[in-house]
Amino acid sequence: MNIREDLNQTVFVDGSTLSWVPSPLPGVERVMLDRVGDEVAVATSLVRYAPEAKFDAHGHALGEEFVVLEGVFSDEHGDYGPGTYVRNPPGTAHTPHSNPGCVIFVKLRQFADDDLEQMSVQIPLQATDRSSGEAVLYHFGDEVVSRVHVPGGERFAFPSSYYVRELLIISGELTWQQEATRTLGPWSWIRMAPGQPLRINANTPCVLFSKTRPVYRQAD
Numbered sequence: 001m002n003i004r005e006d007l008n009q010t011v012f013v014d015g016s017t018l019s020w021v022p023s024p025l026p027g028v029e030r031v032m033l034d035r036v037g038d039e040v041a042v043a044t045s046l047v048r049y050a051p052e053a054k055f056d057a058h059g060h061a062l063g064e065e066f067v068v069l070e071g072v073f074s075d076e077h078g079d080y081g082p083g084t085y086v087r088n089p090p091g092t093a094h095t096p097h098s099n100p101g102c103v104i105f106v107k108l109r110q111f112a113d114d115d116l117e118q119m120s121v122q123i124p125l126q127a128t129d130r131s132s133g134e135a136v137l138y139h140f141g142d143e144v145v146s147r148v149h150v151p152g153g154e155r156f157a158f159p160s161s162y163y164v165r166e167l168l169i170i171s172g173e174l175t176w177q178q179e180a181t182r183t184l185g186p187w188s189w190i191r192m193a194p195g196q197p198l199r200i201n202a203n204t205p206c207v208l209f210s211k212t213r214p215v216y217r218q219a220d
Contacts, residue, residue, distance in 0.1 A: 001041070004034040007164050007213075008193050010178060015169065015187030020048060027053030033189050042109045044166070046187060049073070049104075054097035063111025064088045065145075067123065067209055069170065069187065071102030078120075083170075085137055085145070085209075086120040105168055105187075110213065115140045123147045125171055127205035134210070146210045150174070150202040158198040164213040165192045172206030 004011045013033055020029040024039065027050035035043045042062075049055075049071070065087045066073070073080045075094035080086055088094065090111050121137055127149040138145040142163055150156045150172075158165060167190040176182050176190065176199075183203065184190075191213075192198050200206075 001032075001035055001038050003032045004191070005036050007191075010191065010193045010196060012176075012178075012182070012184070012190045013188065014182075015185055015189070018046065018187065023047075025053070025055055027051075028055060034191065037109075040109075044107050044189075044191075045105075046189075047104050047106050049096075049098035049102045051101040052097075052099060053101070055095070057093065057095040059091070059093035060088050060108070061090060062109035062113075063090045063115065064092075064106065064108050065110075066104045066106040067168070067170070069103045069105055071098060071100050073098055073102045073104055080120065083123040083125045084120055085123055085147075087118060087138060089116045089118055091116070092118060103187075105189075105209070107211075112141060112143070112214070115143075123170065123207070123209070124149075125207060127151065127172060127207045141214075142212065143214060144210075144212045148206075148208040148210050150200070150206045150208065152202050152204045152206075155199065155201050158210065160195050160197040161192075161212045162194060164194055165196075165198055166190065166211045166213055167192075167198060167200075168209040170207040170209055172208075173203040174206050174208075175201040175203060 031046040033044040068084045173185045
């Protein structure tokens with residue numbers, strides 16, 4: 001299964017028009033943002049757990065990272081509330097579930113083999129007009145993961161990157177111009193092709209999750 005697999009194309013998904021599809025497990029749905037592979041895949045997705053839903057025990061041969069957007073995501077390692085960013089490196093395993101239900105933004109099989117740090121950090125979900133700027137959450141090699149606050153009415157420019165840059169709107173509303181002018185709100189996702197700058201105007205205070213992304217790993 002290939003979905004928006006060409007990293008040389010700039011693509012986006014509007015968070016106001018998400019299409020949730022069932023996963024193989026009851027109570028777990030997802031929006032496939034990009035994907036190379038079937039159930040074992042290099043993938044970026046939004047995943048929604050119904051209350052009391054659970055996922056089978058599984059390992060992460062090439063790593064997993066996620067941001068909790070709503071509710072509480074849990075596994076045998078702990079409970080992760082809204083705004084928690086978690087990295088589970090290659091070789092880790094867990095059995096996820098959610099008692100109250102949750103929505104997470106998750107990326108699979110996109111770690112370097114020697115990126116072995118397991119970590120979690122909290123991202124404030126709401127920005128104010130007094131908070132601004134970019135804070136690096138994780139940095140390994142050419143990969144940079146950051147949280148960006150942009151006050152309402154301000155413009156923010158991300159520098160062009162040799163790698164793909166992704167942006168998830170956690171909260172707020174922004175205007176993005178790429179061939180056409182688009183207004184995007186929470187849970188919208190943008191993936192910029194390598195070498196392209198990304199510029200946005202914050203209509204309201206925005207919290208953004210930003211990541212430079214290395215080339216695809218193999219899904220098999």
